Amino acid sequence: MAKVVVYAVIATAFLFFFVVLAPFLRDDHRKGPGLNRRFGYNIQDRTLSFDPLLAQMQRSNTNNTTSASTRSGVIETYQFLIASGKLNTTLRLTILFPLLDRDPKDYSISFNELEAWIIRQSMDRLDYSTHVALDSKDKNADSSVSFREYFPQFSDTDLAKKGMEHGEAGWWQVRFDAADIDHNGLLNFTELRDFLHPEDSENEATLKWLLRDRFKQMDYDDDGKLNFKEFQDHVYASYVSYVEFETAGKEAPKPHDKFHELDVNHDK
């Protein structure tokens, strides 16, 4: 186990250079960071979730008011890492290792330590993106946002129409209301984070909203159930990705078998 973890860490560190730093140095950030904590599909997300230096780089790169000292701190660290002419991943891992090896401090990184570390980095990123959104939308500076503040683009007509298609005012309103735990019409920091990242929320109403919303997108004939064809066309592929992700490439059950297993009352 220990060996496997070390390889994973080293592999991540290499990706760190090739995938993440290279575009950073080209000053190319058309693609923003993906922010799903549970399941970063692309490698860039996974590397960003590993090394806080990358998150700092990205922040100071996108935030033009980052203080000069923060910026130069990031640059200094980076220059230190490339002092030998290319990125010294050993050196970077030497710096990060004691930060990961916490519980217990035994000079090896267990699965749990790596997991705790990645979750912490990812939560920091979710919090940061929520702060950015709150700062930019909270016009009256009450540390929370109303629906109107968040969506100034919707006209009274849009609001009255309550369109329920994905992205319309009514659709957003339902999502907003689900995140608004105390139903005061405002989202504070915690509620806004649930609103922005429903997959990573622990709010039951938000999770139910998410499930209903996903279900609706898959249930083409709108009968409130998924038949085998809907399952095969819209669910099975993500199921396979999850299985491969969580079992490191093990083969997933065939669509018919999985459907049969899930369809407990066998009404197809």
Ligand SMILES: *[C@@H]1O[C@H](CO)[C@@H](O)[C@H](O)[C@H]1NC(C)=O
């Ligand atoms: C920073 O960026 C914002 C939005 O892109 C812009 O409005 C603002 O003028 C910029 N500030 C400075 C100091 O460059």
Ligand SMILES: *[C@@H]1O[C@H](CO)[C@@H](O)[C@H](O)[C@H]1NC(C)=O
């Ligand atoms: C930008 O950086 C400044 C100074 O570090 C910080 O106060 C501000 O919240 C940041 N803004 C965003 C949008 O990240």
Ligand SMILES: *[C@@H]1O[C@H](CO)[C@@H](O)[C@H](O)[C@H]1NC(C)=O
């Ligand atoms: C990288 O860093 C390690 C640890 O400090 C050092 O022993 C090694 O010589 C460095 N490699 C290069 C190519 O500078």
Ligand SMILES: *[C@@H]1O[C@H](CO)[C@@H](O)[C@H](O)[C@H]1NC(C)=O
């Ligand atoms: C936001 O409001 C909810 C519901 O009242 C509360 O549980 C949560 O602690 C609040 N979060 C913050 C950051 O104030």
